[in-house]
Amino acid sequence: MDELDPVIHASARLKITATLATLPVGDQIAFPRLQELLGMTAGNLSTHLRKLEDAGYVDVVKSHQGRTPVTYLALSRSGRRAFEDYLEALRALLGESA
Amino acid sequence: MNNNTMDADEPLGDPRATLALLEGQQRQVLNAQQTPVIWMYLIWGITWFVGFLALWSGDADGNPWFTIPAYVATPVFIVMLVASIVASAVLGVRINRGVRGASVFSGAVYGLSWTACGTAFAILGTGLISQGLSPELANLYFPAAYALMCGTIYLGGAALWRNISQLVLGLVLLAVGAASAFAGSPGNDLVLALGVGGAFLIAAGTLAVRRRQGR
Numbered sequence: 001m002d003e004l005d006p007v008i009h010a011s012a013r014l015k016i017t018a019t020l021a022t023l024p025v026g027d028q029i030a031f032p033r034l035q036e037l038l039g040m041t042a043g044n045l046s047t048h049l050r051k052l053e054d055a056g057y058v059d060v061v062k063s064h065q066g067r068t069p070v071t072y073l074a075l076s077r078s079g080r081r082a083f084e085d086y087l088e089a090l091r092a093l094l095g096e097s098a
Numbered sequence: 099m100n101n102n103t104m105d106a107d108e109p110l111g112d113p114r115a116t117l118a119l120l121e122g123q124q125r126q127v128l129n130a131q132q133t134p135v136i137w138m139y140l141i142w143g144i145t146w147f148v149g150f151l152a153l154w155s156g157d158a159d160g161n162p163w164f165t166i167p168a169y170v171a172t173p174v175f176i177v178m179l180v181a182s183i184v185a186s187a188v189l190g191v192r193i194n195r196g197v198r199g200a201s202v203f204s205g206a207v208y209g210l211s212w213t214a215c216g217t218a219f220a221i222l223g224t225g226l227i228s229q230g231l232s233p234e235l236a237n238l239y240f241p242a243a244y245a246l247m248c249g250t251i252y253l254g255g256a257a258l259w260r261n262i263s264q265l266v267l268g269l270v271l272l273a274v275g276a277a278s279a280f281a282g283s284p285g286n287d288l289v290l291a292l293g294v295g296g297a298f299l300i301a302a303g304t305l306a307v308r309r310r311q312g313r
Contacts, residue, residue, distance in 0.1 A: 014119060
């Protein structure tokens with residue numbers, strides 16, 4: 001139980017998943033807004049989002065606002081569960097009850 | 099700490115530091131959503147407080163210490179009111195920008211309820227005036243109606259987002275709005291300035307302090 005999920009356990013991806021976890025289930029956030037909340041460069045954010053997407057933790061939806069393409073992101077069901085498990089494992093390491 | 103769980107280029111500290119990073123990021127997101135709310139409370143607090151004190155001071159039977167000419171007090175109130183409505187619309191849009199999905203409907207209905215209720219209360223007041231409501235009673239009706247409207251919508255917001263500040267604010271606004279008529283005109287202006295304006299300002303201050311303390 002105290003093995004921390006390596007997909008989440010990296011500072012950038014930890015911050016990304018923590019941010020996406022604040023969204024209510026059923027909501028998605030636009031890439032530029034997520035970037036603003038994280039203070040990351042677009043390239044860095046894309047790289048880490050791809051790793052999360054490859055793990056099946058993040059759903060990526062390409063959309064259009066008028067003619068401008070916008071990418072929307074959200075934690076997938078397994079991503080949300082993985083984040084909750086990660087948080088639980090972290091607290092267990094600290095001796096806090098889940 | 100287990101090395102194979104970490105990215106070599108992004109070392110994370112011990113579990114305590116990791117948890118602090120995680121919680122700090124989530125707090126930052128919530129703060130970003132809360133900043134426009136604090137501004138709204140502050141703006142409306144100033145408008146109710148200064149605006150209604152101006153109206154109270156613009157009435158010969160109002161402020162015993164000094165009087166502002168009505169041709170100054172009324173425009174001051176109207177300009178502050180319009181500026182606050184515009185500022186709220188701008189800030190309101192910023193709260194959840196970049197987000198779409200299930201909660202957008204709730205937010206849109208909440209936003210619409212301000213316009214819809216505001217218009218309905220204005221039409222009702224105009225109808226009452228057309229049926230002979232005196233200017234003195236209209237002075238009691240309009241501000242009270244809007245305090246009650248704000249209180250009611252804040253209760254809706256509290257239910258939607260499980261938000262305690264909106265719950266407390268909503269209840270205070272309902273109480274002050276309902277009681278204001280008993281003070282008569284222009285005493286009701288003072289009651290609303292202190293009660294509603296004060297409640298908004300206290301709410302803004304409380305949220306700002308709690309935010310600085312990390313909740």
